[in-house]
Amino acid sequence: MIFSSKAEYGVRLMVELGRQAPEHPTSLKAIADAEGLPLAYLEQVVARLKRAGLVMSARGAHGGYWLARPAEEISMDEVVQALEGAIAPMECFVSDHTERVVCSHGPDGGRGCATKLLWTRVQGGIIRSLQEMTLAELVRFAGGPVVERTALAADAATTPTD
Amino acid sequence: MIFSSKAEYGVRLMVELGRQAPEHPTSLKAIADAEGLPLAYLEQVVARLKRAGLVMSARGAHGGYWLARPAEEISMDEVVQALEGAIAPMECFVSDHTERVVCSHGPDGGRGCATKLLWTRVQGGIIRSLQEMTLAELVRFAGGPVVERTALAADAATTPTD
């Protein structure tokens, strides 16, 4: 498996936040119930998103989470990186002190490291496909925004499925 | 990590076979020594490549392995799939009885499954980047074919590194 369930849960969480109006925060419990995910585990997931500056939060009663930026300005590349860490196709990929991790293999006895070329291209393919997608796209695909909680059922009844 | 070391070892093995003349088979031991990999583990790796029809073998003394097809006709997509199994970005991806595995999530209560769209695109990005590369490219990158074993050292001294 390429991505862990942290990524799955985190993306679902972001989509759910994208569907909500940002005026009043959404509690984790509401999201956990809606998506059928374990609340305690979601806390750890959302913590990563918060550390990355993708969501903001309010504590106390009626607190919760909301998107730090509009969904149109959030690329899925940021979301997945926040959840999974840097995208490394192979163990030899280590931090380059830049945004992207790179293969640590030096020249293999004067020859080029063959796998380095391969994994670097794969990494590029993944990152590109993630960068080309925004959270807004996923929100639209999931049925668009829902302001009133009660509107969700009606929405579900009329929206065509995939 | 996206790919396991099985893929790493298997690709190195294929490159090494691609560098050898196909007339006489190369023993696993020679490859294990050249690449510094555990022989017994390589056996399991090469078994997958053989099952996939990518390499052929001869048993007994002076036996070994060689490419079933010229390196130009082997796409890295085949190699990686043989080593890692179907490329599934997420657990929900199961076999569709076709070549590619797909997300098993049905419509999510009338709404589209948002993560399905995301992971499917990522999967596409990976497969495309693998399909676009042939084993021959990697062999060239690794310094090209070597017929005589002794030519390897001289080759290493003159070939520019990455």
Place this chain on the structure above:
DNA sequence: GGCTAAACCGACCGTGGCGCTAGGATTTGA
């Protein structure tokens, strides 16, 4: 002030897969 809902925090823990080893059986050339 006290209750309650919520975010926040850190420790723990079972299971499964990965990377690898061990030990053999079988085939084949010299």
Place this chain on the structure above:
DNA sequence: TCAAATCCTAGCGCCACGGTCGGTTTAGCC
């Protein structure tokens, strides 16, 4: 007959993953 090689199966240690638990802090509301 021996040695070199493929082939086969079982097992094992480690550790990350997915998840739980218990608690602390913050803030709205009666």
